[in-house]
Amino acid sequence: MNGLFDLGGVDGLGPVDPPAEEAIFRAEWEKSIFAMFSALFRAGWYGLDSFRHGIEVMDPVVYLKSPYYEHWLHSFEVAGARNGELDLDELDRRTQYYLDNPDAPLPDHQPSQELLDFANAIGPAGVPAQRPTDKPVNFAVGDVVRVSIMAPLGHTRLARYVRGKTGVVIAHRGSFIYPDAAGNLLGEDPQHVYTVQFDGTELWGANAEPNTTVTFDVWDPYITHANQSAGAIA
Amino acid sequence: MNDIIRTPEEIAARVKALESILIEKGLMTTQMVDRLVEIYETEVGPQLGAKVIAKAWSDPDYKARLLEDATEACKELGISGLQGEDMVALENTDDVQHTVVCTLCSCYPWPVMGLPPNWYKEPQYRSRMVREPRKVLAEEFGFSVPESKEIRIWDSSSEMRYWVLPQRPAGTEGWTEEQLAELVTRDSMIGVGDAKAAS
Numbered sequence: 278m279n280g281l282f283d284l285g286g287v288d289g290l291g292p293v294d295p296p297a298e299e300a301i302f303r304a305e306w307e308k309s310i311f312a313m314f315s316a317l318f319r320a321g322w323y324g325l326d327s328f329r330h331g332i333e334v335m336d337p338v339v340y341l342k343s344p345y346y347e348h349w350l351h352s353f354e355v356a357g358a359r360n361g362e363l364d365l366d367e368l369d370r371r372t373q374y375y376l377d378n379p380d381a382p383l384p385d386h387q388p389s390q391e392l393l394d395f396a397n398a399i400g401p402a403g404v405p406a407q408r409p410t411d412k413p414v415n416f417a418v419g420d421v422v423r424v425s426i427m428a429p430l431g432h433t434r435l436a437r438y439v440r441g442k443t444g445v446v447i448a449h450r451g452s453f454i455y456p457d458a459a460g461n462l463l464g465e466d467p468q469h470v471y472t473v474q475f476d477g478t479e480l481w482g483a484n485a486e487p488n489t490t491v492t493f494d495v496w497d498p499y500i501t502h503a504n505q506s507a508g509a510i511a
Numbered sequence: 512m513n514d515i516i517r518t519p520e521e522i523a524a525r526v527k528a529l530e531s532i533l534i535e536k537g538l539m540t541t542q543m544v545d546r547l548v549e550i551y552e553t554e555v556g557p558q559l560g561a562k563v564i565a566k567a568w569s570d571p572d573y574k575a576r577l578l579e580d581a582t583e584a585c586k587e588l589g590i591s592g593l594q595g596e597d598m599v600a601l602e603n604t605d606d607v608q609h610t611v612v613c614t615l616c617s618c619y620p621w622p623v624m625g626l627p628p629n630w631y632k633e634p635q636y637r638s639r640m641v642r643e644p645r646k647v648l649a650e651e652f653g654f655s656v657p658e659s660k661e662i663r664i665w666d667s668s669s670e671m672r673y674w675v676l677p678q679r680p681a682g683t684e685g686w687t688e689e690q691l692a693e694l695v696t697r698d699s700m701i702g703v704g705d706a707k708a709a710s
Binding site: 282283284285286287288290291292293294295296299301302303304305306308309310311312313315316317319320325329332336338339341342343344345347350351353354362363367368370371372373374375376379383384386387388389392393395396397399400401402403404405406407434436438450451453454470472474480481486487488489490491492493494495496 | 513514515516517519520521522523524525526527528529530531532533534535536537538539540541542543544546547548550551552555591592593594595596597614615616617621622625626628629630632633634635636637638639641642643644645646647650651652658659660661662663664665666667668669670671703
């Protein structure tokens with residue numbers, strides 16, 4: 278979808294303003310949200326791609342104005358509403374209760390060795406996205422390629438600022454879950470991933486800063502061979 | 512979709528409400544929250560990437576392995592996992608400065624860097640870094656890169672996780688890996704600064 282989250286090259290958002298020091302988590306609620314990500318992944322509420330899409334369908338103004346981890350909250354709600362595990366009316370009622378009683382405790386509960394073990398294992402184990410495929414490797418390092426101008430309505434990782442642009446393949450990364458499938462709950466459909474390098478002037482014309490390039494990772498369906506007179510086709 | 516911009520109190524209450532539901536469903540515990548927070552506050556952070564960089568600066572064979580396959584090279588030091596299942600280390604040279612961004616969300620190599628700083632995840636850095644990197648680096652990070660040196664921006668659009676092998680500071684001949692690691696900053700591995708100078 279052509280959403281506001283797709284921020285590459287957008288102007289007018291102001292300075293970066295990095296602080297000298299900052300806590301990893303700026304509030305207690307951020308810690309809970311961070312843990313929920315792993316807990317709900319374990320519970321099967323989403324994969325990484327559909328989790329990202331749950332953020333992308335947020336109200337765009339709220340997306341730009343809200344703290345980062347609130348984005349995750351929105352995606353949890355999307356997933357829970359979709360799978361029927363979360364009653365949003367009940368969530369509203371409890372929210373009002375904790376607004377009225379901010380110091381009210383969480384429900385009494387016992388520690389769970391199983392969940393603790395999962396918390397310890399998920400970091401080192403990771404969630405690999407590489408998948409084997411029989412599909413051919415259609416592009417080689419040095420190939421000049423043109424990025425599709427497709428504009429799908431659902432989840433994609435094809436950012437607008439590279440669509441229709443021409444670049445050079447600089448790496449083949451292997452085959453991975455295809456976000457345009459998995460992010461839209463259409464299975465994994467593994468595809469080869471390549472890194473394409475673009476000259477700044479290809480992206481921004483005469484307004485490009487001197488001597489800058491951008492690399493962008495693409496799944497096979499995002500690109501086609503460009504003008505072969507460039508002589509770079511393997 | 513909800514179009515309310517919430518106050519910090521409203522966010523906190525809604526998160527607590529969701530947590531209460533998930534606890535009752537047996538999907539999470541406060542013990543799990545505490546442990547995951549502890550891991551990313553105290554165990555997994557840029558000190559791990561710094562260790563890798565220092566070893567690469569000290570050991571040419573290791574550096575070659577790191578540049579060939581960063582995921583495997585990090586595993587040699589017991590470093591691996593979530594949001595770094597497939598990593599690539601990018602070597603800065605006299606001719607190129609690498610810098611990492613994620614324009615679409617917030618992708619970042621957790622196993623070697625920990626969780627990203629907030630500015631990395633916010634719209635300003637994500638929008639501008641691909642378009643005016645020299646200006647952003649110079650004006651926002653105090654890091655001026657001469658025009659004779661290419662700036663190569665890596666937009667983390669896939670599950671590949673990129674991070675930067677900065678140039679070894681001058682005057683560090685004979686330093687131990689522990690000493691060298693002290694010079695490696697988080698920002699130098701994102702590519703928005705150099706490693707610290709030897710002092």
